[in-house]
Amino acid sequence: xxxxxxxxxxxxxxxxxxxxxxxxxxxxxxxxxxxxxxxxxxxxxxxxxxxxxxxxxxxxxxxxxxxxxxxxxxxxxxxxxxxxxxxxxxxxxxxxxxxxxxxxxxxxxxxxxxxxxxxxxxxxxxxxxxxxxxxxxxxxxxxxxxxxxxxxxxxxxxxxxxxxxxxxxxxxxxxxxxxxxxxxxxxxxxxxxxxxxxxxxxxxxxxxxxxxxxxxxxxxxxxxxxxxxxxxxxxxxxxxxxxxxxxxxxxxxxxxxxxxxxxxxxxx
Amino acid sequence: xxxxxxxxxxxxxxxxxxxxxxxxxxxxxxxxxxxxxxxxxxxxxxxxxxxxxxxxxxxxxxxxxxxxxxxxxxxxxxxxxxxxxxxxxxxxxxxxxxxxxxxxxxxxxxxxxxxxxxxxxxxxxxxxxxxxxxxxxxxxxxxxxxxxxxxxxxxxxxxxxxxxxxxxxxxxxxxxxxxxxxxxxxxxxxxxxxxxxxxxxxxxxxxxxxxxxxxxxxxxxxxxxxxxxxxxxxxxxxxxxxxxxxxxxxxxxxxxxxxxxxxxxxxxxxxxxxxxxxxxxxxxxxxxxxxxxxxxxxxxxxxxxxxxxxxxxxxxxxxxxxxxxxxxxxxxxxxxxx
Amino acid sequence: xxxxxxxxxxxxxxxxxxxxxxxxxxxxxxxxxxxxxxxxxxxxxxxxxxxxxxxxxxxxxxxxxxxxxxxxxxxxxxxxxxxxxxxxxxxxxxxxxxxxxxxxxxxxxxxxxxxxxxxxxxxxxxxxxxxxxxxxxxxxxxxxxxxxx
Numbered sequence: 001x002x003x004x005x006x007x008x009x010x011x012x013x014x015x016x017x018x019x020x021x022x023x024x025x026x027x028x029x030x031x032x033x034x035x036x037x038x039x040x041x042x043x044x045x046x047x048x049x050x051x052x053x054x055x056x057x058x059x060x061x062x063x064x065x066x067x068x069x070x071x072x073x074x075x076x077x078x079x080x081x082x083x084x085x086x087x088x089x090x091x092x093x094x095x096x097x098x099x100x101x102x103x104x105x106x107x108x109x110x111x112x113x114x115x116x117x118x119x120x121x122x123x124x125x126x127x128x129x130x131x132x133x134x135x136x137x138x139x140x141x142x143x144x145x146x147x148x149x150x151x152x153x154x155x156x157x158x159x160x161x162x163x164x165x166x167x168x169x170x171x172x173x174x175x176x177x178x179x180x181x182x183x184x185x186x187x188x189x190x191x192x193x194x195x196x197x198x199x200x201x202x203x204x205x206x207x208x209x210x211x212x213x214x215x216x217x218x219x220x221x222x223x224x225x226x227x228x229x230x231x232x233x234x235x236x237x238x239x240x241x242x243x244x245x246x247x248x249x250x251x252x253x254x255x256x257x258x259x260x261x262x263x264x265x266x267x268x
Numbered sequence: 269x270x271x272x273x274x275x276x277x278x279x280x281x282x283x284x285x286x287x288x289x290x291x292x293x294x295x296x297x298x299x300x301x302x303x304x305x306x307x308x309x310x311x312x313x314x315x316x317x318x319x320x321x322x323x324x325x326x327x328x329x330x331x332x333x334x335x336x337x338x339x340x341x342x343x344x345x346x347x348x349x350x351x352x353x354x355x356x357x358x359x360x361x362x363x364x365x366x367x368x369x370x371x372x373x374x375x376x377x378x379x380x381x382x383x384x385x386x387x388x389x390x391x392x393x394x395x396x397x398x399x400x401x402x403x404x405x406x407x408x409x410x411x412x413x414x415x416x417x418x419x420x421x422x423x424x425x426x427x428x429x430x431x432x433x434x435x436x437x438x439x440x441x442x443x444x445x446x447x448x449x450x451x452x453x454x455x456x457x458x459x460x461x462x463x464x465x466x467x468x469x470x471x472x473x474x475x476x477x478x479x480x481x482x483x484x485x486x487x488x489x490x491x492x493x494x495x496x497x498x499x500x501x502x503x504x505x506x507x508x509x510x511x512x513x514x515x516x517x518x519x520x521x522x523x524x525x526x527x528x529x530x531x532x533x534x535x536x537x538x539x540x541x542x543x544x545x546x547x548x549x550x551x552x553x554x555x556x557x558x559x560x561x562x563x564x565x566x567x568x569x570x571x572x573x574x575x576x577x578x579x580x581x582x583x584x585x586x587x588x589x590x591x592x593x594x595x596x597x598x599x600x601x602x603x604x605x606x
Numbered sequence: 607x608x609x610x611x612x613x614x615x616x617x618x619x620x621x622x623x624x625x626x627x628x629x630x631x632x633x634x635x636x637x638x639x640x641x642x643x644x645x646x647x648x649x650x651x652x653x654x655x656x657x658x659x660x661x662x663x664x665x666x667x668x669x670x671x672x673x674x675x676x677x678x679x680x681x682x683x684x685x686x687x688x689x690x691x692x693x694x695x696x697x698x699x700x701x702x703x704x705x706x707x708x709x710x711x712x713x714x715x716x717x718x719x720x721x722x723x724x725x726x727x728x729x730x731x732x733x734x735x736x737x738x739x740x741x742x743x744x745x746x747x748x749x750x751x752x753x754x755x
Contacts, residue, residue, distance in 0.1 A: 026592045028407060033592035034500040054590075064499060064555055139700065148702025148740060157303075159333060161505035162539065167590050177655075179541055185655060188520045189334050189531050191754055192744040193662050200697060201655050207693050219590030221506045222323065223303045229697065236696050241689070254693070258685035260675060264692050268711040268724060328755045336751035352751050524663065527749040 001048045003108055004074065007100065008043040011072050017098055018069025021059050023052040034059055036068060048074065048106060055213035057082030060097060061172040072098035077124055078213030080117050081246025082169040085211055087114050088251045091172065114249035126244040128212070128231055135225075136232050151196075157222040158195040160188070164226055165202070167219035170209050177201065203229040208237040208254030211246035270421065272459040275428060275438040279455040280312040286452040287360050292396070295329060296362040297322045306361060315363065320406050321582060325512035326368050329361050330375060330391045334533040337387060337519075341527035352529075354387045356394040360448070367411040367580040369399045369423030371512035377574040378515045387532070396444045399424030400436075405469035408583030410596050412471045416581055419468040431462040439464075475600045477567075477577065484568040487602055491556065497598050498559035500591045505536030507585035507593070513566070513578045516542070537561050563598070612666040612732040614641045616725075617652045619672035621679035622714045629718030637722035638729040641669065648672065650683025654694040657708065661741045667707045667732035669725070674712040684712070706735060 008020040024035035024045045032051035036059075037043050057079040059065045073079065080101055086092045099111040101120055111117045128136075139147060162178075165171040178186045178198060186201065187194040203226070210230035217227040237243050237254045241262070275283075284294055288310075298307040299316040305324045309315060316322075341348045372392060379388035402409075402418035411417055421427045425445035428436035437460050440449055449456050487493065508514040518535035522528050535542060538559075543552045552558045570578040579595075586594045618624050624645050630637065646652055649672030660668050670691065678684040691710055699705050709728045713720050746752040 027586060027594040027597060031592055036499045058502065059500070062502075062555075064495065136700075142702075144699075144702050144704060145740075146702070147700065151701040152744070157305075159505070159509045159534065161509045161536070163502070163504035163506045163590055166502035166504035184520075184522075185659075187522050188518060189522055189533050189752070189754075191334065191746050191752055193746070196701075196744060197655065197658050197662075200658065200701065203697060204654055204690075204694060207697075215590070219502075219504070219506070221510055221588040222305075223301055229700070232700050233693060233697060236693055240692060255686065255689055258682065258689055260685065262685070262688055262692070264688060266695065266705075266710055267688065267691070268709070332753050332755045334752065334754040336753065339749050339751060341749060529746075529749065529751055531752065533754075 001046070001106070004048050004100065004102075005043045005046050007108070007110070008037055008046055008072070009040040011098065012037070012040050012043065016070075017072040019065070020046070020072045020074070021056050021065065022046045022074035022100075023048065023054075023056070026051065036065065038068065046074070048102060052076070052102075054218070055079045055082060055167075055169060055215045057086070057169040058167060058215070060086065061091065061169060070096065070098075072100060075099045075101050075111075077101075077103070077121065078211050078215075078246075079169075080111070080121055081126070081211035082213070084114060084117055084121070084249050085170060085209060085246040086172075087249035088253070089209075090251070094249070118248060121247060126247055127238065128235055132212075132231050133235070135228060136235065139228070152192065154224045155195040155199055156192050158190060158199070158224060159222060160190040160195065160198065161221060163219040163221060164216035167215040168206070168210075169213075170206060170211070171202075177205070199224075199226055199229065203233060206230045207233040208241075208243055209245050210234055271440040273438045273440060273449070273456040274458060274460045275436045275456055277430070277434055277436065279452075280315075283452050283455055284309075284312050286455075287448070290451050291358055293357050293359045294362060295326070295359060306363075320402070320404055320409070321365060321584065321587070322363075323584075323588070324510060325371065325582065325584065326361050326364050326397075327371065327375065327512050327514075329359060329395055330372065330388055331379075331515065331517075331534075334531050335387060336529045336531050338530045339527065340523070340530070342523075342525065348527075354390040356390040358394045359391075360396045360398060362398045362400075364397050364399045364424065365402055365582065366399055366418060366420045366422075366424065366427070367409075367416050367582040368512045369397055369427075370416050370420070370580045371582075372397065372423045374513045374570075374576045374578050374580070375515055377576050381574060396425045396448055397423060398448070399427040401427060401429035401464070401467075402469045402471075403430060403467050405471045406583070408586045408596075409469075409471050409581065410474045410583060411581035413474045413596070414477055414577050414579050414581045417468075418471055419464050429464045429467060431460055431464065431467050435460065437462065437464050474596045475603050479603050480567055480599055481571060481577075483603060483605070484564060487605060488560065488564060490605065493602070493605055494560040495554075495556040497601065498556045498593075501538070501555050501559055501593050502591050503538055503540060503555050503558065504590065505534075505539055506588050506590065507562070507595075508536030508538055509534050510584040510588050511579075512582055512584075513580055515578075537565070563602070567599070610733065610737055612640050612729060612737070613664055614667040614669060614725075614729060614732060615660040615665040616641050616643045616669035616671065617646060617649075617656065617660075618643055618669070618713075619649045619679075619684075620645050620647050622673035622677065623671040623711075623721065625715035626713045626717045626721045629715065630721045631718075633718045635718060635722045637725050640729045640732075641725050648678065648680050648683035649687035650678070650680065652687060654690060657694075661703075661707075661738060662745045664742070666735070666738045667709070667728060669709050669711070669728055671711040671713045671721075671724070674714055677714065703741070704735065704738075707732060707738060
């Protein structure tokens, strides 16, 4: 933690960056929050411990934060993957952000370029964990009617607060599809049909792009585990097409590329 | 005149049966995983116990997430409009905390201000609030900072305080409360000797409301304060939707080739779309402006226009905020701003 | 009791399947009349959201059909569509929506007979599955008032 504060001070003092996006103490003993350190003195507020689990990369796409200038970011693995995915989607310039990667041991690694991030992440398999796969499998074992009832009861709770969208670093569209009202594809009224359409369409928009930080589900005020949808799709994208989001800064989006011999069994 | 009685916890089942027999729908807190929401229950056994606050407020009893306000049919080239009559179901909402109970008056001030909103008023008229005082609070509670308290009676028709493991001290506050007691008079015994104040939670005052209200008009112009406070805000609707005192709504039409409905649904001033004009101009295009609006509206404009602070100190916004925006912390910072 | 006749919406591409369906007609091949055809320039244009909309508006089954791989009028639209359907079908199945209600085919402008056979087969399948009540239960459309607490 002291090493992080020291480095943050250095980066600010030398003018290498204008803001260090990191974690600070939150409003409860078990919570951390994003802080935006702009002076060397403020660097003392930076923390680095078990509380620091949220993906701070979402702030890299916020205009108010971008206006602060060149950022450094304290980045866990999902945040690093977010940066690569944003780079692959031409949302980030190489060398613009100084990523300070950290792992479970608290070891810091400074990653000033996309190549550096790619090499750092190369040692970490992007696949889903056994627990995540097991949760998907539990749902897949249900009958079709059970699955529908399961998801239906969850989506019925959805308030359409869009916290999931707001928390996601890959949901940066200036105008989200749900905000289109000519025509109003997805009704703004939070009835079951529109909630289902919202979640399914959003999941598809994240297929092959979601880097599995889980912040969407963590942000949901009514406890919908909607990251399970994108996890399942990530498993399919990896299994069927060999692609993983957030592993490369080069564009290879599953739905904008193809192989002429992509396999399927259901088209006659 | 508030009458005090005793109600055994074991009598709740019988009370609910009497209420159901009298045609009242009962809404009470129910656990669903780690969520607690007000849901229709059949039996007192289904209720959640031992919690500080529900996830969602009882606001939906009077202002549902979405409700139809008119219907229309396409008849040739014409549109035939049919008013949807407000259909309030006689309801008893049980387990409302004193903070939430105070919110009904705040909501009512908006919906009976310059126009009597029949959808709201009919629901409120048909609603009986049985509150339950707080014997526990957490670090997010701040009812006492906004004129409330863990055992206050405003907004409740009956307020129950659990004075020991077996029984409630029941305060019968309004005529509606009397009507409920009249449905099951044998269940309400003579007033207990224990004092309500002895069991109420301790909720320290966290900031000076008067000082805040005094400073806000001038703090409005301090852009850097609002920007600093809102840098981590993600601009979602969680705080507004979970707030018992937030009233913002959106009007949406939805139709097919036969006809359609016009519905009112919850909306949030925190969302950038909220103030987007059809021209493309957005007077609150920065999150700092939207954050400022939230605070000014609740703690300044609402007081000036309608005589209420549009916040009851329930703490849901801070508990649920994915970015850990903490209203009390921010309000304190505003009061103390140099 | 009236026998259930399924409503099927077909999203087809202009250059192959739509022309193929036209050939079915000019060849005077008769087939079941349950399908309503919606013409797109290319299967690559068919948004998965539209399939959900078809079910919401009362379709019991959906057909998606276009040019064979390598024959797309726009070169690669159908390749993109194929990937989209592979993933979307998995998502639908995962949330318990019956993927037997959605049928995909590559039908060229010369395959008038295949179109008829395909439509007949899909119609029979959907008829056996019955009306898509589970989905329509979610839907409040048109004139009926709705309230969500």
